[in-house]
């Protein structure tokens with residue numbers, strides 16, 4: 001894996017060789033509600049000792065009922081059961097016949113698959129796990145050694161999907177931060193605290209954040225393991241290893257595609273944010289928490305209270321988003337695009353089956369979140385089209401020839417040689433680009449060819465079975481031969497093969513070879 005401090009343009013389109021015509025494609029925005037998925041975790045060992053009651057029921061994977069424990073003080077305040085409805089309620093409490101059990105793969109199917117499609121299609125997406133301490137947020141996001149969570153499963157499938165796209169060049173970069181006591185800590189750097197700033201489009205970013213280019217999900221996991229060693233955790237009364245900070249893993253995917261239909265290169269850039277929030281429970285002084293835990297608790301509370309306030313504002317006034325105080329906490333500032341902005345976002349609300357107050361608070365929070373509509377659009381940029389590129393190439397070729405003439409006559413040889421060197425480099429980059437275009441187009445045609453061969457095979461076998469009589473002696477030989485002949489006329493391999501050869505010779509001969517020869 002490669003550490004990148006600054007953004008790099010993808011080879012072969014080098015930053016200084018992209019023609020000036022590169023422009024943004026106008027994009028259609030669509031409204032998309034934040035999706036909320038609730039997950040009920042199983043009882044923990046320490047809870048089993050006190051024979052606790054399960055206060056939660058899930059019906060039809062959408063309806064959730066929270067009933068107060070009649071023997072407790074809540075029963076006086078809430079006589080009736082509280083009902084909620086969400087797009088999906090995942091039951092991980094126990095395996096029973098009436099309610100489907102949701103394991104880690106189910107979470108991946110319900111949440112991860114959509115995220116992957118969004119990323120491949122150029123949308124920003126975000127999944128954030130919310131809930132009280134010990135409700136299963138980290139388990140859902142990261143999982144355990146034997147039960148891998150959403151992050152490893154999504155990363156693995158992301159690379160599988162990207163590699164399947166034969167016509168796409170891609171680059172994947174990751175960064176990993178925690179927000180601890182209102183400070184941003186770079187978990188892949190030296191652990192230094194970093195500043196948050198906004199770019200010209202008013203999108204917040206972390207200044208000087210370490211970013212790594214990765215070639216596999218294994219590399220992401222190695223980076224995450226390093227980052228987790230630095231993450232602030234501590235034992236609390238609710239969780240043996242409680243995350244005392246919010247963590248955000250950002251996976252940035254840049255894809256470059258050549259579109260033969262429009263003769264152009266298109267660049268898609270999408271961010272995938274995987275957020276594990278710190279526990280949302282209330283901290284009260286009488287908890288007897290040591291000072292540092294109390295201080296952490298109040299800072300965690302501050303950011304989550306701000307998050308709650310912003311979500312409420314967005315849910316109540318979807319059309320008046322101008323005065324949303326995102327900058328009141330680092331967490332909400334950094335999640336600005338994910339809540340109310342340009343991102344397809346899912347919240348996984350993790351709940352404990354035994355804690356009425358905290359579960360009620362989480363479900364109310366989740367209800368507000370589900371009312372928020374983000375404005376999403378594909379992050380697509382038109383790089384340049386082939387005709388423009390060839391035109392520019394011709395122009396540069398003329399300059400190159402002029403430069404060579406100048407060189408012959410010039411006395412300040414050094415400058416001219418430098419100029420010549422620059423032009424030759426420029427030309428080389430364009431030859432690279434043409435070769436890449438060529439490769440992509442040929443790959444596409446190869447894929448078409450294989451698909452048509454397969455179609456032919458299927459066609460032949462269905463024709464054969466259609467005319468094959470039950471008994472061999474019933475063969476109508478003439479009729480059979482005729483059908484086979486007709487099927488052979490349907491063959492489309494030859495025209496495709498010809499097209500492939502034409503295209504190859506066209507591109508290579510017309511542009512590449514000629515240009516190489518002229519440049520020498």
Ligand SMILES: Nc1ncnc2c1ncn2[C@@H]1O[C@H](COP(=O)(O)OP(=O)(O)OP(=O)(O)O)[C@@H](O)[C@H]1O
Pocket residue numbers: 040041042044092131132133134135136137138139140239241242243244277278279280350
């Ligand atoms: N669905 C589940 N299946 C099995 N075990 C689970 C599940 N959810 C949570 N657990 C277990 O519950 C415990 C607490 O879970 P976890 O650490 O994920 O909570 P958390 O919400 O991230 O807490 P914190 O906010 O304190 O970090 C862990 O031991 C975890 O393995």
